[in-house]
Amino acid sequence: MMAELSQWVGSLPISVAMRRITWLVPMLQTLHILSIGIVLSSVIMIDLRVWGASRSGTAIARSERFMPWMWAALAVAALTGIALMLGAPRSFRDIVFVAKVYLMAAATIATAALPIMLRRNGCGGREAGVPARVVGVVALLLWLGATLAGRGRWIAGMLAG
Amino acid sequence: MNAFTQLLHLVETTPLAIFVSQSTYAFAAIDMFHVAAVCIVFGTIAVLDLRLIGMAFSDFSVTDLSRQVLPWTWTAFVIAAITGVLMFTGQAAKYAVNFAFLVKLALMALAGLNVLMFHFVTYRAVAKWNHGVPAPWPAKLAGALSLMIWVAVAAYGRFTAYYMFP
Numbered sequence: 309m310m311a312e313l314s315q316w317v318g319s320l321p322i323s324v325a326m327r328r329i330t331w332l333v334p335m336l337q338t339l340h341i342l343s344i345g346i347v348l349s350s351v352i353m354i355d356l357r358v359w360g361a362s363r364s365g366t367a368i369a370r371s372e373r374f375m376p377w378m379w380a381a382l383a384v385a386a387l388t389g390i391a392l393m394l395g396a397p398r399s400f401r402d403i404v405f406v407a408k409v410y411l412m413a414a415a416t417i418a419t420a421a422l423p424i425m426l427r428r429n430g431c432g433g434r435e436a437g438v439p440a441r442v443v444g445v446v447a448l449l450l451w452l453g454a455t456l457a458g459r460g461r462w463i464a465g466m467l468a469g
Numbered sequence: 470m471n472a473f474t475q476l477l478h479l480v481e482t483t484p485l486a487i488f489v490s491q492s493t494y495a496f497a498a499i500d501m502f503h504v505a506a507v508c509i510v511f512g513t514i515a516v517l518d519l520r521l522i523g524m525a526f527s528d529f530s531v532t533d534l535s536r537q538v539l540p541w542t543w544t545a546f547v548i549a550a551i552t553g554v555l556m557f558t559g560q561a562a563k564y565a566v567n568f569a570f571l572v573k574l575a576l577m578a579l580a581g582l583n584v585l586m587f588h589f590v591t592y593r594a595v596a597k598w599n600h601g602v603p604a605p606w607p608a609k610l611a612g613a614l615s616l617m618i619w620v621a622v623a624a625y626g627r628f629t630a631y632y633m634f635p
Contacts, residue, residue: 330631333631334628334630338620341507341627342508342511342623345511345513346511352509353516365528373526455505456501456502461497
């Protein structure tokens, strides 16, 4: 069913038009990659304070400092991603793409939960508790997993033999 | 065959290069880590660049931000470099004539010069503009150059692949 869906999207006039502009797909891919970089670095910056590798400011202030960057970059990544699904729709045929969507959803939930957990922390969000630390690392690992899965089309081919 | 062509041929025929070019999944697997590493290089260095330019994160001192960000940048850069070299060896002769790839290499050399200049000249006086005041223009310029160069490196990286496998 997914194979037919991606074939249908690929045959849409907009998809054909997008592929006719030869620089469009690599340009969208570049924006996609750069915005994912900002998502990753925002989560890294929050994690550094949550884990105490950096002691400047409070954990809650750090998360409030970088979450707007994370959301903005995630929006750009999502929009360029959707545009790429239109322009180069072969990806949603494979299970690695489906896995990426689930990883992204889980990563978004974990990242969004982090400031909430820090705010509810007993010591006013100065130092993060163990649950927040774990969620922080899990969020980063999920984002890394989603990033890798984005270029993991070959894995589906390998699994299929 | 000139010396450069011979060298490229030599690179392509090392056992590792043959593995990369012959294996069904090696190239794609290496590429997966390359792109993820590039993401982290750009994302982390951008935080420092924006601070230097004065666009964001002025509540952090420059040294504090560098200490936090640069270990990630360098680790990711090493991964990106190793995976990049591996992909190059597989089809060295083709990359050597890929215009986008050559631009990417030139841009990375420029980024290297920018870092050297910043680190050994501008950064020496960091104590004077570490916190509370805007960075001097050479530091702002270094940040702006770094940001622009890495955006272009990512773009030419994508165009490299695009010209390689149209």
